Each structure stands twice: as C-alpha cells, then as structure tokens.
Amino acid sequence: MRFLFALALLLSLAGCSAPSQGSSLSASNALVWGSIGDAKTLNPLLSSDSASSDVIGLVFDGLIGVNPKTLEPYPRLAESWNVSEDGLTYTFTLRPGLRFQDGGLFSSADVKFTFDRLLDPATDSPYKDAVQYLERVEAPDASTVVFHLSKPDCSFLLTTGFGVLPRHLLEGRNINTAAFNSHPVGSGPFRFSEWKPDELIRVSAFDGFFSGKPYLDEIIYKVVPDNLVIQEQLITGEIDLAGIEPEQVPRFRQNKNLDVYVYSTNNYTFMGFNLLHPFFRDQRVRKAFSHAIDLEALTESTMLGYGETANGPLSPVSWAFNPDVKPPAFNPDLALGLLREAGFADSDGDGVLDKEGKPFSFELLTNKGNKQREKAAVIIQYYLKKIGVQARVSVLEWPTFLDQVNRKRFDAVILGWSLGLDPDASGIWHSKKAGKYNFVSYANPEVDQVLDEALIVPGCAEEKRKPLYWRFQELIAEDQPYVFLFYGSSTVGVNKRFTADDGILASPLGLLWNIERWKLKPEYAE
C-alpha cells in the first residue's frame, strides 16, 4: 500500500519535471529580490537586521527622505519643516490627504504615536540613542508635528525620517510583540501582502502612495539561505536583484542578462584594541601595529579592488570627511623601532618580542560569517608575525563574540561600523556617554569636547561643523585607538529587464532609494 503510494508519487513527479511553464503568472512585472536571511520583524522601531530593514523600507515611509546624490534631507510625508533659532524645536507640516495602506487617515497623531513609542522605555528599540535629547512630541493639529528637544542636537533632523506607524492599529498594544509586526501597515510605496517564513515576503504596489502608484506591481523578497545558490539564481533569472561576492563581479559583468552595480557604502572595517590591556594602553604599540600592516595589500586582497584603504572614523561618503589625514604608511622598521621604544625586545631569542618576561602574544577576535573580516585577521596575523608579535586568531559566532566583548574579555577585535548619514560619532568615541559602542574604552577629553561642540553648532550649518569633525579625525589618527582597515562597498547584480525613471542610480543609500520609480524596460513590458 505504502509502496503503491510511493510509486504514484514518483510517477506524478516524472510527469512534471519541467518547471511550471504555462501556469498563470501573478504579475509579470514583479521584481524578485534575493536575500540570504529572513526578516525578524517588520516593525521599523524594532528592526536591526538588514533583511527586516530591507522590507520595512518598502512598506514604510517617513517625514523626510535623503537625496541620493547630495545626501541632504528633503521632504517626503512632510511638506516642509523649520527649526527654531535655539535648535530646540522642530516643526513639521504634513502633506494633505495622506493615507495608510489600510485606508486609515495619516495624521500628526500617528507621528506623535511613533516617536512616543520610541521614547517609551518598555520598547525594545535599537534606535533609542537617536532620540536621546528628544523631550516630547506634540500634535497641535492634524497636519502639524512639533518635536521639543532638551538640548540642541544637529544629528536629530535625520532621525525624523523614521517609518511612521499607524496609531489606529497599535494603540494599546504591546509594541514588542504585536501581531502587527508580522503583517504591517505603513504609508510607503508597497503594501504588505504575505510572509511565508524562511521562504518569501510579498509586497504589492500601494495606489495611495503620496507620489503616485509605483510602476512595479509586486516585489518578492525571496529567502535563499545559501550564497552560492543566490548567485546561480541571478544567472537563471529566478532572482532579479541580489548582492554578489566581489570575486564574482567579472563573471557577472560578462553575463548579458545582468547589470552589475558597484557603490561605496558608509561603513568601515577596523581592528580595535582593548585600551585597558597593558600592552595596548601604550600609543606607541598601537602606532607600531598600524605601520606593520600593509593596509593597501590588505584592502586589495580582502575587497578585490572594490574597497578603499581607510584613514579614520568617517568615510569619504560623508561631507565631514577629512582627506588630509592619510592612512599610516607601511613601514615595518618604523614599527619595530616604536615597539623597542615601548620596551619590547626578543630577550629569549624565540622570535617573539617580550616585555618584563611576558611574550607579546594576544588574541585577535572576530565574528563568524564575515569572510572579509576572517581574511583580514589572517593577513594581520601574518604581518605582525614579521615584527615578532604573535596574534592568535579566534572566530566566534555572534552572540558569543558580543558576550566576550561586552565583558571586556578581549585583547583586540576586527569589526566594522555602519555609519549614520550625520557625522556625529559620539556613540563610538565619547568617553562620558555611558558605555555605548565605545567598547574599547577610549577616552580623550579633547575628542569629547569637539564632538559635543559639533552637535550644538547654532543652525547646524555644515561649514561650521566641518572644521570640528576635521579636528576630530586628526585627533583619532594621533591616538590610533583602532587600526582603520578599509571602507566598504557593495556589489549588486540586477536583471537587465529593469530600469528606473532617469535610470538606476547607485548611491551610498543603495540602489532602491527610488524603488517606486523602477519599471521594466519597454522591450520587456507586455
């Protein structure tokens, strides 16, 4: 009986080995976006992983957006805004007639609700720092929102681009666990339609979108958990858009069905020292490391020509970037000299430097799953060995890695930071703002002061903030609390069928900043 069933199954399989030709397609101008991971939550307040943020970006929209070329804010759901002279009050006027995807009216009360939830200590949001100086939000009438700050904060404006939640669906619910988080309603260009866990998330064009209905009918966010398979599916056409590995770029460029986009991203990879470590407390040791490693060779072999050697804590994408600070020159002799000066010598002749009887051997920690960091660790190990320093590379899965770092049980780590569009980097470098991301325990009063000052510049004019950030980058270069390795870039493959109004434009914001204006090329449209 069982065997009969198996036989029937097998026969039915034999009859259908060709993939589903002739079946009805739901939407011919759907875009299939490949992702290695599934989303965790579709609530913009709670998401921290890239898959969740990708989908949230399609479903939600905020008061302001960012211009892909200038990286300056511009009005989106807000029509206009102004900032009071003391920098403490931000007033936004909303566009008239906005609606959520469920038909509910979009008003200032929704904006107030969203930011109130962000301020609520019971909300598990990773974005609390963004509103650290926000005191309260008012909605005096349906189309006006007023933000009151306790202290001027030049980085605040960009925060108002946050996806707005519909109050009518979430009022009185527990925001951390609401069912809304897995079938969201926003006011962005695409309406959520289904989520098949570990398989796909489907969104479809929202005809009430403020700038008109998107051209594409559907976007399918498809989970393909294996990187190699993602790449092959770009070739077979099962996926239309996905990130690709740098080493695959030449092969994809030759494929006549694909376009490859390469763009700089606003992030950097670094080797960070535990500044409480007796050896790394000495600035000469940190400087020696930066000269011992051939940073250009390291960048080339990890990023394969798609990265840029880093020189400091801001990326060239930012207006506040200081190009006068140069990456440390590769000079092993200089490095060795600095270490000697710091009291290191190979006194027992075992090929490893030592000081006061302790050999210079340390653990270099990084997280599993990031190939570039793992490669960089091994390269650094190689260069340090040449000057007599022993680095023991250890690759840990993320939760364990974080646990070690947060308990300060580490010597040095390789990690990367994704930066916000505002150059404020207090979270990483300020010594007083109670242990945020400053896990290396860096403390320089002048850096603290410069960062504080740059946040409260009256009028927040770039030309007035810029000199302060330039100074900040010089100070960091002097202290070398990190060895800055490289600035990142993204390489993305897109099926040639797609274009956008004015063409597809890669920017540090990514490719999809104008997804509502993406469409099929006329020769592919039906």
Added chain:
Amino acid sequence: MALTRYAVKRLLGILPLLFLLSLLSFSIIHLAPGSPASTLLGEKAFDPAAVQALEERLGLDQPLPLQYLSWLSRVLSGDLGQSIGLKPGYPVIQLLGERVFPTLALSVSSLLLALLIAVPLGVTSALKPHSFFDRFFSFLAFAEFSLPNFWLAMMLILVFSVSLNWLPSSGMADPRLASFSWPDFFAHLLLPMVVLALGEAAALTRYVRGSMLEVLQQEFIRTAKAKGLPSHVVFYKHALRNALLPLLTLLGYSIPGLLSGAVLTETVFGWPGMGRLAVNAVFSRDYPVLMAEVLLFGFLTLIGNLVADILYACADPRIRYEQP
C-alpha cells in the same frame, strides 16, 4: 494483552525522561554565552545597559531554576511561549506548525524513494553476492555515503538548474506564480528529495543486502528449496519477507528524523524546514523556540523507539514482552 501493558508502561516511562531531557537542555542552552539581545539590538547590543534592560524585560536576569520553573509551568499548561529572537512575539507553536508540512513532505518522500531504491538493489545484490552487479552497487553505495550532501546538492543545482534549466534550484514554489500548484511544488521538491534519498538509500541498500544474505543462510530456505519450490517463490516469498522484518524497526527509529529536518540540504535548497528553524534559533539564542524543538524531537525519538519495539514484536512471533 502483555503487549498493551508493555506499551502503556513504556509510555508512562516517557514522562520522566522528557522531564530530565528538558531540565538538561534548558541548563545547557542557557549556559551557552550570549543572549538574544545580541541579535535583537543590532549595534546597540554593545551597550551593556541596553542588553541588561532587555534581559530584565524578558525575565532572563532571574535565577536559572526560577526561569526553568516558570517555563515548565507554562508548558504544562499547554503554552510553548513566544519567540524572543527569531521573530519576537510570534507564538512558538505557530512557528513550529508552519514547518510541519514542508518538513514532512521532504522527509517522507525521500524516505519512500530511498526504500524504492534500496530494497530492489539490496535484494538483487544478495541473490548473487560478489557478482559484478553486487560489487558495482556496493561501490556506488560507499561512494554516495562518503559524498557530503551539500556538495551533491550544489552539483545537481549546477547541472539541472543552471546548465539545463529544467528544475528550480530553491524554495518550495515559484514566487511569481499566482497560486499554489502541485506540479510546481513537485518540481521544487525533486532535487532536495533526490539528495536526501540517495544518502539514505546508500545505507539502506547495505542493510537490506546484509539482512537478505543472513536469511538465505537459514535452514528453512534450504527446506523450501529442497521441497522443490521455484526459486522466485523461495526468494521473494520466503526469504524477502523475513529479510524485511528488521527494516520495520529501522522505520520506527526514523520517525524523529522525519520531523527534525535536514539542515544542510534545507539550507542549500532554501527549503523552509524544521532543521533551519532549529539552527537559526541557536544562532539567535531563541530559548523558547529551542526548548520547544528539543521537546518535540525528544518526544518523537522516544515514541519512535517504542513503535520500533512494538512493530518488531508484532512482526516476529519469537519476541515477547512479558512481565518479569
């Protein structure tokens, strides 16, 4: 009715075992370094204060025995809780439930296919041991047994999806299709099913061959032959029936495997199965999901063993479960 009493006794024995299993797994899972905050908080997870606040809210700052007791009392009242890492707030039961169909579809179909391959090959090999046929398939079985599944999967994708473009390479359904269609589903099922089935068939073939050879040595076969029965009746009626008995036991043991999923194959083929859920739960320290999976697999393993023992007793009259 010794068998019924035996079964009831064994069933009652499962409860303390499950309790011990949950206690042990709970301790081990919670002793592993890291917390769900590491994946929930993004970069904010570098802020120990933020991590602590989240752990307090999730009750993870409580002493471990207390956490275990509150988990246990919830489970006993039928509530497996909510996910805290993979899909915060989502009911665990629903998260598991969504995986049942894909997991069973893949595991049952591949087990059937494996049997379809293994039984005829094993039997034929045993009929003429050390013949060319026997040696050839022994070689194939060992070769397949030593191939890693993910490699075989990748090769099949390269051939059948990329080069020939006959079959889809991942997922359960073509996302561009408007509605579910069985032919499309089977097209997606085919490659992962074949990969899993080949691996299982390699082991099963050897098993069937060995078992068949053993039976053929026995005296009742000689008797049957001596009676002058045609050889096909001897082989396929007398010998095969007896040789397949131990296979029943093996099927009992494979019950937990049917639902636990196959992590690597699921990952390469993007199959939304139970194995991937378990692994992702480990990486995001989703304790409630992990504990639910441990309970489920533990329960199925114990039940599977029981079923195997009972099947064996039913099939083989020489085995009796009697009260001591």
